[in-house]
Amino acid sequence: MVKLVKSQVKCYKKKTKKNVGGQKKTYEYNQYLVPLKRADNLDCSMDVFIIPQKDLKELIDEEGELKDISGQKDEHKRHLAEYEAELADLEWKHSQLSKSYKDLFKKHNKIRKKNQELKEKVETLESDRKKLINVLQKVKDARTKENTEVPKTVPQKSVKQTSSGQVTEQEKVENIQNRASKVDKTEVNQDKKGTENKKTDETKGNKDDKDIWTVLRSRLTKKEEDEK
Structure with missing residues (x-):
C-alpha cells in the first residue's frame, strides 16, 4: 500500500536586492511551495x-x-533496442562520413599542391617567354643595324693553312681547282678580247673604205661642176 498525499504547487514572486558594481539592483524570481495538512x-x-x-x-x-508494468517494461526494452540500433547506425554513418x-x-591537399606547382610552372614559362622576346628583339635590332650599314668586303686568303702552318691535302686540291678555274677564265677573256679586237679592226677598215669613196665622189662632183 502506497500512501498518497494530494496537494497543489503554488508559486510566489519574491524580490531581493543586491549590490552590483556599487549600485543596488532588484531581482525577482519564483518560489514554489507545496502546502500540506496536519x-x-x-x-x-x-x-x-x-x-x-x-x-x-x-x-x-x-x-x-x-499497476503491472511488465508490459511496459517489454515495450521499454523494445524501444531501447531500437534506440541502440539507431545509435549503432548513426555511429557507422559517422565513421563513414569521417572517412569520406x-x-x-587529402584529395583537396593534393589538388591544391598540384595547382601551386602549375602556378609556379606558368610563372617560370612566362619569365622565360619574356627573356626570349628580349633576346629576339636584340637579334632583330642587330640585323636591322647591319642592313643599314655599308657592307664591307673582307679579303679572303686563297690558301688556308692549319694552326701548324701546313696546307692539308684537301686544301691543296681546292687550290689546284681554283688555279684551273682562273686559267680557264683567263683564256675565255683572251678569246673574247681577240674577237672584240677583230670586230674593231673590221669596223675600222670599213670606215676607211667609206672615207676613200666619199673623197673620190666629192672630187668627181667638183670636176663636173667646173666643166659646166
Whole structure:
C-alpha cells in the first residue's frame, strides 16, 4: 500500500536586492511551495517524492496499488533496442562520413599542391617567354643595324693553312681547282678580247673604205661642176 498525499504547487514572486558594481539592483524570481495538512501525518524533515498526477495514473490504480508494468517494461526494452540500433547506425554513418571527409581532405591537399606547382610552372614559362622576346628583339635590332650599314668586303686568303702552318691535302686540291678555274677564265677573256679586237679592226677598215669613196665622189662632183 502506497500512501498518497494530494496537494497543489503554488508559486510566489519574491524580490531581493543586491549590490552590483556599487549600485543596488532588484531581482525577482519564483518560489514554489507545496502546502500540506496536519492530517497528512508527515513529519518534519521527511523525504518525499512528488509525482505529477498524470504520471501517477499510469503507475497506481484507484485503490492505491501499483499497476503491472511488465508490459511496459517489454515495450521499454523494445524501444531501447531500437534506440541502440539507431545509435549503432548513426555511429557507422559517422565513421563513414569521417572517412569520406579525410579522403576529401587529402584529395583537396593534393589538388591544391598540384595547382601551386602549375602556378609556379606558368610563372617560370612566362619569365622565360619574356627573356626570349628580349633576346629576339636584340637579334632583330642587330640585323636591322647591319642592313643599314655599308657592307664591307673582307679579303679572303686563297690558301688556308692549319694552326701548324701546313696546307692539308684537301686544301691543296681546292687550290689546284681554283688555279684551273682562273686559267680557264683567263683564256675565255683572251678569246673574247681577240674577237672584240677583230670586230674593231673590221669596223675600222670599213670606215676607211667609206672615207676613200666619199673623197673620190666629192672630187668627181667638183670636176663636173667646173666643166659646166
